[in-house]
Amino acid sequence: MEPTTVRSRMVNRIQHMVSHAIIKDRRFLDDEQLIRSEQMAVLEEIFNANVRDAEIQELSSHFAGVLRGDHPCHMAIWGKTGTGKTLTLRFFLNLLSEMAAADHVPLRHEHLDFSTPRPCFRALNDLACLFNASKLYKKGISLEELMLRIEAALASYQGYLILFIDEVDNVRRDRDAFLSFLVRRLPQRIPAKLILVFVSNRLNWPDHLDPRVKSFLKLNELIFKPYDAVDLQHILSIRVEKALIPGAVEPGVIEKIAALASQDHGDARQAVALLAKGAYLAEKAGGNITLGLLDSAATELDRDRYVALLRSAPVQLQAAMASVIEASRRAKGAAIGTGETYDAYQKFCNRSGLRKMTGRAFGDLLAELDMYSLIRSRILSRGRYGRTREITLDVSDEVIEKLSANINVNFDLRG
DNA sequence: TGTCCACAGGAAATACGGGGGT
């Protein structure tokens, strides 16, 4: 056998990868990487296939009044994540402002994106930034001051103002103060015709709302249903066409992804993510995307999610996870209680030099892990032996391996 | 039946960090 050099092996591999490349344009597998106009083009294609048609019709009739000089009421839009609320709205509002411009109707629309939780203060601050009424403060300025600046910035605008407020329920703490400003105070202080569009993924969102705000809030409601398999197939095939070379996807693959996704969440983003993972794996293996590949793509995707979640989490939460894993190893898989876990946590802190937190705070960390379903815990009373959380790890061994590796790396770096 | 364990989890207090106004 002819001896191979590292150089020849490398050349072989690279040539192999190039000749077996199935991804034509990676960016179309990840919305984050697309620029605005490309996103809109993709959307237009999707909507042309009658996806989300009912919703777009509904939006059109709600806002039709704008072109006739009416003042439509506010709107609340509900739907689970990945049902295209944000994208549909963005697309629709762009179109609407084009039409308004053609008719010489003054119309402005702004997108307030609360994709991460924030308090009332930051919410107002973001709003102020949209109107260039203030720079991005971190702290130290009163709420009143912010409100006044927003009002001042809008004092001379007379036309329509559509405020698209994405994921309202992410306004934590004093949400009522924020909403009350938008709903009650702002419309009275500025000359613009204000139309609020609230988007939320909680269906019962306005139920626990300050009644005073609620009574002011005339709403038209619109619900985005999860995508069905047919919608997802459309969405996926457009991606396939743009991102992959022809023939890279074996028959049945799109159908399977669509079926899987529509069964358990109807989330288009996750469906596209699965497609992307499949494409990546296929390219690495030097073949096409096959049905069999999808299973490993799905598990890998799952694992990635947990790892990414934990890696971007605060250190204390990582430490808590580490102690659960450790305590659970020591107990050989049997369920463990809060006390044992806290002991493990304390040892972990001693080893890594991390500041210890009290038991109370540790309990909250455990609750958080439970929320992310990294662990499963239930409160159990063992009679005179007290009450405790019964904790089990809720992720596969493979994921745990990966998680603990990541945690350790993090702490080594901290010294 | 009452006791009492080993915590859960709410509320208030405190610490902390950062920024504005003067």
Next chain:
DNA sequence: ACCCCCGTATTTCCTGTGGACA
């Protein structure tokens, strides 16, 4: 430089509790 304001993280203090055991 000083003081005050605000938001967040954590601690302190507290009351509550299901059921095994005597």
